[in-house]
Amino acid sequence: MDVRAPVRRWRNAGKPQRSEVYLRWSLYFMALLQPLVVLLSLAGAVGIGLSGEVPALLLALCCAVTWLSVRAFSAAVDHYLGRPGDIDRRLTVLATAALGAVWAAALLCLRTGSTSDADATSLAAIVAGCLLVLWFGPVSVARPLRSVVVQGLLGLALLAPPLLLAGGDLATTLGILTGLSLILPALGASCRSFAWLLGVVWELDAAREAQSRLAVAEERLRFSRDLHDVMGRNLTTIALKSELAVQLARRGRPEAADQMTEVQRIAQESHREVRDLVRGYRTADLNAEVIGARAVLRAAGVECEIDLGEEAGDLSGPVQSVLGWVLREATTNVLRHSEAGCCRVRLRVDDGRAVLELENDGVPSPATAPAHRSNGTGLHGLRERLAAHGGELDLPAAAAGSFLLRASVPLAAGPTVLEHTPR
Template identity: 50%
Template sequence: MSRPRPIRRWRALSKPQRTELYMRWSLYAMSLLQVFGVWALLGSAYPDHRESVDVLRVGVPGALLTAALNVVLVRTGLPAYLGRRPYPYGWAAASGAASVGLVVAVLLLGPRPLDQNPVSVPVATVTMTLWLATVSLALPVRHCLAAAGATSVLVAAPLLLRGAPAGFALGVVLGGLLGSAIAGAAARGSAWTAKVVWDLDAAREAQARLAVAEERLRFSRDLHDVLGRNLATIALKSELAVQLARRQRPEAVDQMTEVQRIAQDSQREVREVVRGYRTVELHTELTGAASVLRAANVDCRTELSGADGLPAEAQTVLGWVVREAATNVLRHSEAANCLFRLRVAGGTALLEVENDGVPAVPAPRAEGAGSGLRGLGERLAAHGGTLDTAGSGPGRFRLTAELPITSLEFKK
């Protein structure tokens, strides 16, 4: 039975994308709640005040307009906070004008502030709070403080015009600012959470790239140390041999013999470097893979049975499996759990690597990608082993390497 399309689309998203989508719709919901709040407040006061009829006619359409503009401000402000686009000053001004206009209208048209059930005051407070909370997400802090100061003046003015005492107006303004600060901190905290998740995802990608770059640097450094001096000596002695040969001196033969010896030594040393690079130890690779995965917030577990009895050649081949599998978990999944399981029985070693966090729709691979598993399969096949990759459940992936260890002559 196929899953509904929204569920498939949700599973296809990465963890940062899911986090951002959840935060975005939470902020949308906060803006849309303004409409229901204003409607409920005005409806509750309708039987008590004739002025509520005018406020109802203005307040509900005004709440719809301000809520829609706040949604647009969230839609443009969140990417601005994440650094993807400039700050939406135009949408902030439009949303602010609509919100302040609604506040002034309900305060001037509604019941007097000191009448029984002065519904215009909570409507104004709710509108002010939600707009400032949305602005705190979309604009820098200094501009949010300026907007809060201007809004406070524009809220206090109609209250004083309707005969409210200065202390009452100050209390309304301070209450609105306190609610705005709490709502704004929550909105900005949500955006900060999404930013942190994106940063962590980028850091994990950078960690995988740095691990590859570090290994390449080590290999190039080893080759330079081995070949640099020898090649310089070969060049010098070859030049000397040329000069001696032109003078028909017999020492030229000795110099070329020395060049031949140095070249043979260099060839032997290069083979040793390559052999050392290719030789890995299973326990070392498991420890390193677990350390890297845990640093990326992946719960890594190992279950080893019979690993100590494996020959060195088998540990080398399986160590490469561990290295490649850990790299794939970091690069191609949003894993939270990973298991390395090794079983040795009947002359065969079976290594399984299983992880979750596999997208329902795999990301498109760049040209040339995916050669790691292909090369790993060829390495196993050279020693009579097999490599199998398959999903083991929704969002899960399992890599299985089977390697015979009895009566097997491993190739160097």
Template identity: 45%
Template sequence: MTGWWKNRSSAGKVELYTRGSFHLFVLLEITSFGLMPVAATAPSRPPVLLPLTLLFMVCGHAVLCGVLTHKALHWVVGRRERPTRTAVAVVVTTAACTLAVLTLRATGHISEAAVTPTLVAGLIWFASGSLVLCLRSVKRMLFIPAAAAVATGLAALALGTPAATALGYCVGILLGSLFFGATCGFSAWLLRTVYELDHSREVQARLAVAEERLRFGRDLHDVMGRNLAVIALKSELAIQLARRERPEAVEQMIEVQRIAQESQREVRDVVRGYREADLSVELEGARGVLSAAGMDCRVDFPAGRRATELPPEVQSALGWVVREATTNILRHGDAHRCLIRLTAGEGGSVTLVVENDGAPEAPAGPPGSGLAGLRERLAALDGTLQAGLVGDGRFRLLAQIPDRRLQELEVRA
């Protein structure tokens, strides 16, 4: 049961809560207004048939409104088309039920006058709330309570109801329908907004990844563009000199070879800079990406050496840990806060902790090779990696490199 709730995204939790609230409206309508005809039946009439008929009528109306609400919420979040046919069915059913109750009151089958307005109002209130979910324009939403109030008042007058009572129908239905419509309309707007924010976070994460790819492509273009142009020109010159049997062609080809070797070295430097980025750069990049995705990311440097003072091998390994942890946070779970803490004290081991909330209890898919690759990188430095849930939906990634290995790397440097 805990995982069933925690594994949902924030938008999924809001949708589940909203649906549960609207489904309770079905039970509320049945219990509040479905049993009312039992007390409203005149003693001279059959005591069982009429109350049961009215009870079944209210139950059918409540279930139909619940079906419309279910379909309308799917339309709100963009999973299906607007349920127009079901909305028309609710309008027709509500009108038929209202006329039936007013007719029974006019013919004397319902003895208590106070019950009739309440029963009629209840049917129209719940129907108005369901119909509002099928609309986006506030002006059209306001049209539903007004139309329902006027139609009910005219129907009551046509069946011989006094003008004061018919006016009371209009006022009660108008006020109640406005309340139900405002409540349902706000719930639909809130659900739609939450899903739009969730989609925006996904777009921001994808844009951050795309920006990093563009940066790498830009760096590679800056390195290779000029060199390739020079190689092309010198190669063409060497061809022309070779056709003329000039000895300078050999010198030009030697120059081409030198530039090609230099380009190869520069490309390796670019790739090495991407694959073995400076730990400080990775930490700031993680802060920027997670913040852009709407998370509260805090990077903590306690007292001790800075990340730039660590050996290059350690920076490379821990930089990969930060990068993989950032990727996992963006892909899995529904994190709102993230803490990245680097502890690198003088003469002590280096510890990197990445902890975030909103982690699912069970993995969303098959286990990947990211953590296994990190363990292999850290194992080359005698380091260890621990990953798992630590309670309250928090996931912790702990990487540690011992002091002995740090000293060996520093002496070698």
């Protein structure tokens, strides 16, 4: 059994998954505190004469209801987030168990015969209060506000008979219920706020994913619009002139050859325009990519340090273009495959080559480092682009939890090589 598996899963989880684990266990911890409170109360009760099997039975009752409460908390959070689950059954089982445990605790405290009525009432009130907390927490998460208020008042009302049975007078019982009525709203608000915060985290993650999809769709629409504007008129002209040439050829008119010559010219012009459109679409300007990378990374909460030095303005167009593509792809990888908090970009000229380095932290774990260093589609495409210019892409070893990408390209890279970049 790999004991490091939970740690690896935690490191590989995204921010929403980590937030959910943290907030869920905050609720679970609230439930798990109740047996400790009962245990401390029982320790004091033993000191005043409570003995026998009563403490063990009371603690067992509280632990059993705690286990049901944790399961109900889990189902309540799923219900709040709109996930399928059996919340009604779990809350019903929890309510029945909690009420039965309250009556059992009252009877046990009443029949000990070794404590005073005040001590028995106090111990029963503590146990009943803990059991009420264990039940009310999941209810406050899963039910609407009006239902939570009604059920909370009903739960307080159902506590009165067992507290009176445990030896408490009416004034003492009312005082206990009044104190619990002040605690329950704070408890419900805390539990509900944890669930609300978790819902906000998932909504933000979904909004970020939707924004990415919309950006891709918008870029596709822009490209299709540009392609339509370039090719629509030319293709219509080619169709009309081809039809005219057919009609002239059928009549034996020599002008048909002139029309076909015109069709050939328009086709060649269309080919040139499409090539220019694709080249413009695939061209990346280094300065523009720097501005975009800084804006995108900072929007994602990643501190960005970019140092292009004084050499950036002296680089040729093809060199700037290919390094711009490297920066674009590397920035995408930082957002997709890491939980980076800081990203550093450096450009330098060394021995007749422009060298661009990008380093980021937040690599999930050493176990996933090979996946980042594999020949994925994005990195494979960058290698092809750099190779077409005589450049290289290297992924040298970095510090633990960091990822380093280094791209180098000769300063004398020709501007015509970009047209033959394999895709």
